[in-house]
Amino acid sequence: xxxxxxxxxxxxxxxxxxxxxxxxxxxxxxxxxxxxxxxxxxxxxxxxxxxxxxxxxxxxxxxxxxxxxxxxxxxxxxxxxxxxxxxxxxxxxxxxxxxxxxxxxxxxxxxxxxxxxxxxxxxxxxxxxxxxxxxxxxxxxxxxxxxxxxxxxxxxxxxxxxxxxxxxxxxxxxxxxxxxxxxxxxxxxxxxxxxxxxxxxxxxxxxxxxxxxxxxxxxxxxxxxxxxxxxxxxxxxxxxxxxxxxxxxxxxxxxxxxxxxxxxxxxxxxxxxxxxxxxxxxxxxxxxxxxxxxxxxxxxxxxxxxxxxxxxxxxxxxxxxxxxxxxxxxxxxxxxxxxxxxxxxx
Numbered sequence: 604x605x606x607x608x609x610x611x612x613x614x615x616x617x618x619x620x621x622x623x624x625x626x627x628x629x630x631x632x633x634x635x636x637x638x639x640x641x642x643x644x645x646x647x648x649x650x651x652x653x654x655x656x657x658x659x660x661x662x663x664x665x666x667x668x669x670x671x672x673x674x675x676x677x678x679x680x681x682x683x684x685x686x687x688x689x690x691x692x693x694x695x696x697x698x699x700x701x702x703x704x705x706x707x708x709x710x711x712x713x714x715x716x717x718x719x720x721x722x723x724x725x726x727x728x729x730x731x732x733x734x735x736x737x738x739x740x741x742x743x744x745x746x747x748x749x750x751x752x753x754x755x756x757x758x759x760x761x762x763x764x765x766x767x768x769x770x771x772x773x774x775x776x777x778x779x780x781x782x783x784x785x786x787x788x789x790x791x792x793x794x795x796x797x798x799x800x801x802x803x804x805x806x807x808x809x810x811x812x813x814x815x816x817x818x819x820x821x822x823x824x825x826x827x828x829x830x831x832x833x834x835x836x837x838x839x840x841x842x843x844x845x846x847x848x849x850x851x852x853x854x855x856x857x858x859x860x861x862x863x864x865x866x867x868x869x870x871x872x873x874x875x876x877x878x879x880x881x882x883x884x885x886x887x888x889x890x891x892x893x894x895x896x897x898x899x900x901x902x903x904x905x906x907x908x909x910x911x912x913x914x915x916x917x918x919x920x921x922x923x924x925x926x927x928x929x930x931x932x933x934x935x936x937x938x939x940x941x942x943x944x945x946x947x948x949x
Contacts, residue, residue, distance in 0.1 A: 607722055608632045610651040612642035612668060613684065614661040618707075622655065625711055626718075637661070639668035646672050652725075653680040653718060655705075658692065669699055680721050744845020751837065752778070757829045762899075766822040766830070773811035773818045774835050779803055782828025783886075785904065786820040797908040800825070800886055806855055813856065826899050870910050877949040879919045882909050883929070884945055887938050897935040 609631045613619035619635050626633045634649045636642035638661045646654070654672070658665035665683055672678060682703045683696045693704050702721055705714060757780055760766065766777065769789060777784075779801055786799040786807060798820050801807040811818040812835075842849050869878050882905065886898050902920075906913045920936070923929045928944050930937040938944060 606630060606632045607653065608634070608649060608651040609718070610634050610636065610642065610645055610649055610654045612636045612639065612645075612654065612656040612660065612665070614638055614657065614659070618657075622714065625714070629715055631718075639663040639665070639671070642668050643671045643675065647675055650676070651679055653682065653722060655682050655684055655714075658683050658685040658687070658696065666695065666699060669696075669701065673700070680725055682717065682721065744841060744848030745851055747845065748841055748848055751833075751841075752831055755831050755833075758832060760824045760828050760830060762824055762826050764824045766824070767808065767818050769819065769821045770817045773808060773814070773816060775808070776806060776812045776833045776838055777808050777822070778806050778831040778833070780829040780831060782830075783825040784822055784828060784830075785825050785908075786822050787907075788820045795907055797904055800908070802886075809852065809856060810859065813852065825904075873949050875909075875911055875915055875919055876922070877947055878909050878911070879905070879916070879923070880928075880944045880947045883923075883936065883938060884941060887941060897932070897937050899935050901934045 609626055611619055611622050611626075611633065613622065613635070614637055616637070619637070623633045623635055634645050634651070636645045640662055642654075642656065642660075645651075656665045656668055660668065663671075665685075669678070669681060669683075672681075678700060681701045682705060683693075683701050684705050684707055685692060686707045688706050696704060703717055705717060760782075766784065767775075769787075781803055784801045784807055785797050786801070787795050788798050789795055799807065807822060808818060811820075842852065869881055873881070883898070886900065902913045902916050905911075905920075906916045909916065911919075920929065920931060923944075924931055928938070928940055930939060
């Protein structure tokens with residue numbers, strides 16, 4: 604069980620010694636400071652979980668001590684002690700950001716219950732803010748990660764909204780719940796090359812995330828999209844702790860690399876018709892028993908992804924439409940016969 608650290612800032616030596624003895628008997632790690640200056644110095648060295656501070660000290664008052672501590676570190680739990688039962692004084696301390704007030708003299712049980720209540724409340728708040736904390740007894744990393752996914756808030760992005768730019772710090776991993784995202788690399792002469800299209804239940808930004816570098820490409824939504832975003836501070840502790848989760852992400856990266864190799868082979872050896880058929884099939888929403896859906900993508904994006912000129916893309920799509928393989932409506936394409944499209948000869 605964690606031993607909480609408590610700092611007592613109190614100029615009255617008898618009162619300070621009495622509180623210190625009581626709290627040590629209650630199994631707290633206790634440090635004492637005789638004035639505000641000592642208190643500020645002790646905070647930096649001791650890093651307490653909770654501070655008890657009298658509003659009246661021998662050098663500076665408790666309110667100034669609070670403000671000086673606030674300049675140094677994120678304020679821990681802070682309880683003012685005072686002999687003045689003055690609503691204005693209490694309001695002043697609470698306005699500054701104190702967590703509680705104790706009016707002296709008080710019974711031993713009062714201070715122990717107040718400290719216990721404040722520490723318990725702070726622990727519960729931390730659990731709500733940090734999803735890793737309440738997974739302490741979990742043995743399965745994938746199960747723990749799935750729990751975080753179900754408890755995470757989905758973020759909605761409009762069509763053509765940029766999620767991150769090439770060279771941005773790779774500090775998050777992205778999972779698509781619904782919709783589609785493309786990744787783009789910009790060449791030295793300013794041309795854009797679409798490096799990937801990602802759909803439902805696919806991760807993107809994963810290679811950059813695990814290389815702990817900047818993102819290698821820009822990510823942009825193709826249509827209105829719902830996305831889970833996992834910051835490094837949430838995901839890294841899970842990956843470092845659970846080998847099965849690490850293995851899962853290694854497998855995803857390996858599959859992405861194999862897919863990229865297949866696309867390189869397509870670029871090198873496939874005809875334009877075969878290349879376009881494979882690209883459309885990759886863009887085709889793969890849902891069980893799904894009805895036919897429109898793929899909303901421009902000729903320019905298809906050209907960038909397939910390595911063709913836009914005129915070639917138009918010609919091939921017109922051929923596919925004539926052959927009854929697809930339907931077209933402006934920038935929208937519907938695959939009518941995916942089996943025949945997949946069986947096209949090179």
